[in-house]
Amino acid sequence: MSQNPNSSLRDVVLNMRDLTKIYPTPKGDYVVLEDLQLQIMKEEFVSIIGHSGCGKTTLLTMIAGLNDISGGDILLNEFPVSGPGPDRGVIFQSPSLLPWMTALENVLLGVKQVFPQASKKELKDICAYYLDKVGLGNAMDKRATDLSQGMQQRVGIARAFALRPKILLLDEPFGMLDSLTKAELQDVLLEIWDKEKITAIQITHDVDEAIFLADRVIMMTSGPRAQIGDILDIGFERPRARKEILNHPDYYTYRKHLIDFLEH
Numbered sequence: 441m442s443q444n445p446n447s448s449l450r451d452v453v454l455n456m457r458d459l460t461k462i463y464p465t466p467k468g469d470y471v472v473l474e475d476l477q478l479q480i481m482k483e484e485f486v487s488i489i490g491h492s493g494c495g496k497t498t499l500l501t502m503i504a505g506l507n508d509i510s511g512g513d514i515l516l517n518e519f520p521v522s523g524p525g526p527d528r529g530v531i532f533q534s535p536s537l538l539p540w541m542t543a544l545e546n547v548l549l550g551v552k553q554v555f556p557q558a559s560k561k562e563l564k565d566i567c568a569y570y571l572d573k574v575g576l577g578n579a580m581d582k583r584a585t586d587l588s589q590g591m592q593q594r595v596g597i598a599r600a601f602a603l604r605p606k607i608l609l610l611d612e613p614f615g616m617l618d619s620l621t622k623a624e625l626q627d628v629l630l631e632i633w634d635k636e637k638i639t640a641i642q643i644t645h646d647v648d649e650a651i652f653l654a655d656r657v658i659m660m661t662s663g664p665r666a667q668i669g670d671i672l673d674i675g676f677e678r679p680r681a682r683k684e685i686l687n688h689p690d691y692y693t694y695r696k697h698l699i700d701f702l703e704h
């Protein structure tokens with residue numbers, strides 16, 4: 441197991457210490473995570489992989505402050521996470537847009553709350569900038585119901601970025617998209633992540649996506665009582681070009697490492 445070699449303790453933005461999550465169920469307590477230790481560095485991109493049901497979403501929602509912590513703690517810049525905040529943006533697999541509102545109005549909704557002092561024009565400019573970035577420059581005024589699934593997910597990404605979070609939490613954001621849209625949005629995500637210098641934590645079931653996006657791939661053991669099983673450093677330079685990475689000899693070493701972990 442390794443931490444990013446270029447990082448020092450000073451750079452830790454999220455520190456999970458003995459993190460435990462227990463869900464009460466009719467059959468008794470279910471211990472999903474037990475004494476999990478993980479540090480995430482500032483401006484890092486990490487992917488989290490693990491078998492279905494091991495507790496990836498549970499971990500992400502606890503970082504988001506949307507799910508209570510049963511034991512241990514999560515320090516965010518050295519302060520314990522006790523609830524949600526604008527410093528953390530979340531992108532889920534399905535963006536849950538308000539169907540009667542336009543793409544722009546959906547993005548504006550959250551931005552207004554985070555920047556109450558900004559003028560109407562400033563708010564609109566922020567939203568339009570990110571909608572343009574995700575390729576919806578000409579579709580901002582379409583109602584959410586008139587957008588394809590891929591376009592709705594683009595709105596979800598624009599909405600999360602427009603809130604200007606320091607940490608972006610992504611729960612399989614491209615899981616339901618076709619492979620072309622997926623590749624395009626991965627590129628958009630990397631571009632904005634790089635430009636905004638934020639920290640990104642992404643859950644994925646897709647080994648290739650994890651390798652393409654991440655600085656480190658965090659592998660979770662199967663539950664119950666899941667923990668971090670292994671961490672793989674991905675050494676590709678940035679910016680990353682998909683073709684070059686696919687042709688890189690290390691690519692297959694990384695891929696084998698992850699698949700071996702998942703198969704055992």
Ligand SMILES: Nc1ncnc2c1ncn2[C@@H]1O[C@H](COP(=O)(O)OP(=O)(O)OP(=O)(O)O)[C@@H](O)[C@H]1O
Pocket residue numbers: 463464465470472490491492493494495496497498499663
């Ligand atoms: N509110 C809840 N009450 C009881 N059990 C829960 C609750 N939420 C999740 N679980 C259980 O906790 C375990 C972890 O769920 P979680 O959604 O975090 O896993 P996951 O790794 O994200 O799964 P997937 O990859 O399928 O999305 C599962 O067994 C799930 O059934």
